[in-house]
Amino acid sequence: MHPATVPPPQPPPTPESPPETLEKITQLLNQLLPSTLSITCFASRWQVLRSKLAALKSLLSEIADSPHWSENPLLPPLLPALFSTLRRTETLRQHCCDASYSRGKLLMQSDLDMAAGWLSKQINDLELLLRSGVLHQSTAIVLSRPNQSSSKEELTFFIKDLFTRLQIGGLEFKQKALDSLIQLLLEDEKSAAVIAKEGNVNCLISLLDMSAHDSVRELAVHAVSLLVSAGDLPRKCVFEEGALGPLLRIIECSSVPMKKKAAIAVEFITADPDNTWAISAYGGVPILIELCKSGSLTAQSHAIGAIRNVSTVEDIRVALAEEGVVPVLMQLLVSGSASAQGKTANCISILASAGEYFRNLLLQEQALPRLLHLFHECPTADALEHVLRAIYSLSVSDSSFQLLSGSTMFVIRVAELIKHGNIRLQQISARLLAKLPISDSNKVAIAGCMGSLVKLMESVKPDGIQEVGAKALVSLLLVKSNRKELVRDEKSLMRLVQMLDPKNDVVSKKFPVAVVAAIMAGGSQGCRKRLVGAGVYGHLQKLAEMEVAGAKKALQRLSGNRLTSIFSRTWRE
Template sequence: MYPPSTNPTLPPLKEPPAETPAEALDKITRLLTSLLPSTLSITSFTSRWQVLRSKLASLKSMLSELSDSAHWSDNLLLQSLLPNVFSTLQRVQTLCQQCSDPSFTPGKLLMQSDLDMCTGWLSKLIHDLDLLLRSGVLRQSNAIVLSHPSVNSSKEDLSLFVKDLFTRLQIGGTEFKKKALDSLVQLLSEDEKSAGLVAKDGEVSYLVSLLDMNANTFIREQAVLAVSMLASNSDQSRKCVFEEGALGPLLRIIESGSMPLKEKAAMAVECITLDAENAWAVSAYGGVSILVELCKSGSSVAQSHAIGAVRNVSTNEDIRLALADEGAIPVLLQLLVSGTASAQEKAANCVAILASSSEHFRNLLLQEKSLHRLLHCLHASSSSDTLEHILRAIYSLSGMDSAFRMLSASTTFIVQIADLIKHGNVMLQHISASLLAKLSISEGNKRAISGCMGSLVKLMESAKPDGLQEVAANALVSLLAVRSNRKDLVKDEKCLMRLVQMLDPRNDFVSKKFPIAVVAAIMASGSQGCRKRLVAAGVYGHLQKLAEMEVIGAKKALQRLSGNRLKSIFSMTWRE
């Protein structure tokens, strides 16, 4: 703070008359010129006066540099700053006179306090002047300063604009701060790329300090919004926000701020925790219970961001344990069925992370009847992202005996994953096929979903994602355990043609062990009808070449296809 207009230990000062910046600077310079030599003769409180004299010398040097700046007198901030400089120097002059007067006998502690206060005021003035000088705004005409940069503005103009914003934010009064924050929010909303420049050229640490509970309400709201935008706009600005210590104040706002502030703060925390290395800090600030509580009682917007932050930090093992202790699992499952679409997707993702982490969490989830809720959401959700997370969670839970039995016996669930294999995106197909291959499905249900076999054959040709060919082949082999399914598959000309192409030794895109396993499954019962169709399609010739190449499984599949009795006949058929 700068000195008040009156002080109980100092005579009151009259308000200075209106004057130009040049007149104010001239008056300050003259006062400093006379004051500095006067401090040399003071013999009391010498150590404090030595510090004050150093501050006065620094102030004089800065004012000299200020006057050399081309457009210093046009800067509006100096209209309030220079009077504060003069007022502070007057108080230093009064103290100088009192300490130089042998007849003046003030209380020692009171004088020490007054000298320390003056030192603090001078330090603040020096800081503000240094900020103005370093920003470069004093070298520009006032017509440029604070004019909002256009789309075609150069990087230099944008950098100057950012520096000017933060200069006014730190030095100016309430109105300066409000206008600066408005301009900052406008800049960040219009141009996401500006976030990186703000992180580089702006004083983000000061912006973070405005999140404090004691700040002006409007200023605090705009500061929270600006911090949220910085956290969400770029990796560089998000890292800067975290490193400047914003996480703690943001969590305090979530804990006790108004709901609009909680929403913005939760958005910032969600973005900050996207970086895995920041997750530990949430626990360090006591943020786990705060986020869980917001998931329970926040607005729909706040809940969505809070559950997003919980999802982000759930990748940390220690925080997962804290989440369980804070009762997060029932809250997650409730949002899974009753939250907004965004909250449901994030809750499903978090449940999937917990389910895949350890048997301990799988048991906790099953105790809360998570499988029933997941199956309900699988039926009700239309979002492919949400469905993917739900399927991942179900797949992880299927490793538990009770879940395995329940899923294997559920005709509704089996039909759903078969439908996803036919109509879902590649990730949904991948996970559904993995479940189909993993579960112990009845013959009746295998017959019921025979319509997805063509899609499984097609998936066997897909090189990406890794592992898709294998799970598709395993799921198909499982379905081919039913005789009617084997007949249906070989009657499908498209499927048969795809299978033959995959067996072709010249085809390097598919591992041969998968189509070989399918052929072996088709011939498991030695059906003559299946054998004829496979041979007619050209499977025998490819298998023979693969057997000669000693491809694993090829000889066994060839034996099943030819049969000892008819081997010579089929060899002749192939040659013809």
């Protein structure tokens, strides 16, 4: 053809507007629906199709009545696909009404079933749009992320719009919706409860599936990790929607960033004791142990956190031991991050407290020397507490007793924690002092913590603190020089007298009585004079009359000198 005769290129057809497409769909539907009534072949299948077409007509009527339906970005992509489905259905209707049509019966049945499936999916998407309420709001409101001052109604609508986009939007819609969801959770943690109540969390969990696009799955696992970390309600909701299994699969075979986010989520989910059993159900024990071996430092920390959480369950403890968790714990004590080391020590404490079998496993792997090494290097009070609890849990064996009680460095460090640690560290340290057979020379070396032990005896909380304080103090008072030093400490002596006062009901009297008895065990006249002069004798008399345990014996030890009567009379006057 001569170039002059070649027609100029035609511009592409102008895309139809949503109202125009909706009008064409409505016209075709109004023709198609009544015409199906006369079809006699495949009657049952056409009855199903007819019910779906009727439901579709009702939905389209509702959409047309919505004030902002044409502005919503989710609807335009749905309408052309719906129009195509109706045209295919119309073609099937024509074939079924044409007696000369020769296609096979099975093939026609399959085509009708496919048409019913397409209609079901598209009807479901339209119903979702209508239920969410997003068609009744303008696009400007939909795209505006709520802030701290937004009303609950605005937040609820925004969340419903996000989840609508997650369910029926394409890849770009899903990515933008997940980005917005993550930003919302980062900026306002309280929104998590509204998301759990108003959002379709099941839809979010479905995006964790290995068949989902990588970019979508990575954003989804981030959103889930933020959601479960925001409170009990969202954590419960995510677990009940079945997130644990997909999260473990992500840990097993996904990228490093996704493994880390999934491990965060698993740690938070298993923090709820009601959820721990599910780790075994999903085969999670070996997956978490493997992540502890080969994951990044951050992922290891969250993996051992999850293992610590589930180690409270007896059956899972056995599975952990069978999968070789103990050597992994030892490695994390040495090479893990500070956070991982603290959680590892906590896990060791739980396992060691569970019985002799686990204690032996840990001791065989040199857990105690490793813990002692870490004990002197712990950077945080929380990690130090977990390490000290683990040491205490392992201290029941004879070899552990000898190692701990013979280490002057350890004993002095424990005494320092009694003087300067928080109340939890003080309690564990006092338990160790009360329990270990410390040498007299070491008891003299740590005499400076006796005043702090007296203070612990005054503490109301935590439970048991008064008893361990008294027991540790009595242990140190087995040394003569310590007895003399304590009674020379005016503040400690005054506290002891106040605790002995029958009017003081804060402290159980048996504890200060035991301390007085320990002070007088050596029969020192100097100690006797100081105690009597401070007013101990009168309080002991009353406590003996009240039949407080140990009071009579302590009174007898204190009454070993005739000068007692003079001091006693002075005290009464």
